[in-house]
Amino acid sequence: MVIKKTDEGGGGYTRRGSKLQNADMTTEQPFLSDVQQLRARARASLAQGAVTPAYQADVKQTIEILQSVLATEIVCVLRYTMNAIAATGLSSQGAKEEFEEHAREEQEHMRQAAERINQLGGTPNFNPEGLATRAASQYTETESLVEMIRENLVAERIACEHYRELIRYFGDKDPTTRVMLEGILANEEEHANDMKDLLTAHETR
Ligand SMILES: [Fe+2]
Numbered sequence: 001m002v003i004k005k006t007d008e009g010g011g012g013y014t015r016r017g018s019k020l021q022n023a024d025m026t027t028e029q030p031f032l033s034d035v036q037q038l039r040a041r042a043r044a045s046l047a048q049g050a051v052t053p054a055y056q057a058d059v060k061q062t063i064e065i066l067q068s069v070l071a072t073e074i075v076c077v078l079r080y081t082m083n084a085i086a087a088t089g090l091s092s093q094g095a096k097e098e099f100e101e102h103a104r105e106e107q108e109h110m111r112q113a114a115e116r117i118n119q120l121g122g123t124p125n126f127n128p129e130g131l132a133t134r135a136a137s138q139y140t141e142t143e144s145l146v147e148m149i150r151e152n153l154v155a156e157r158i159a160c161e162h163y164r165e166l167i168r169y170f171g172d173k174d175p176t177t178r179v180m181l182e183g184i185l186a187n188e189e190e191h192a193n194d195m196k197d198l199l200t201a202h203e204t205r
């Protein structure tokens with residue numbers, strides 16, 4: 001193993017196996033950092049936790065975005081919980097159970113966003129003041145079951161749009177946040193589908 005210093009990438013190091021060196025003498029891409037340098041950098045800023053110098057997104061902005069994701073999820077927890085309790089009528093049992101399940105899953109999303117904010121060195125904002133304005137989804141009150149389902153479908157579709165956009169934004173800049181959002185998005189798509197099915201079932205009753 002030859003460790004060769006290059007002028008590219010701000011004095012980065014390239015580790016090259018002998019095979020690679022023979023096959024490719026001209027391009028000296030710094031594809032791996034020197035292990036010792038990596039270790040030294042990791043030790044130098046321990047207070048920053050998961051945020052290392054190679055973190056490519058703007059940490060402050062990431063935290064800000066995640067605060068809005070957190071608020072969105074809190075609003076979803078509140079809306080589904082209220083709906084699960086308030087839905088009435090003989091035909092509402094199936095919908096109540098669905099709302100209940102979604103409330104639990106939204107709470108899981110809420111936790112994930114809050115944990116990620118914490119990992120990045122921020123403080124998750126659970127302050128009820130201004131919650132609705134930080135959230136992408138809305139808290140809507142309605143008494144009719146069909147209206148509840150419709151409002152949830154709207155909220156889920158907004159969440160899906162919002163998360164798709166964020167996933168594109170994070171791309172390779174912050175793969176951890178992106179993968180987390182991809183997981184949440186898949187779940188929101190299921191939610192939207194559940195609400196669509198429920199709406200079809202209840203609209204025709
Ligand atoms: Fe969610």
Ligand SMILES: [Fe+2]
Nearest residue numbers: 076156188191
């Ligand atoms: Fe959802």
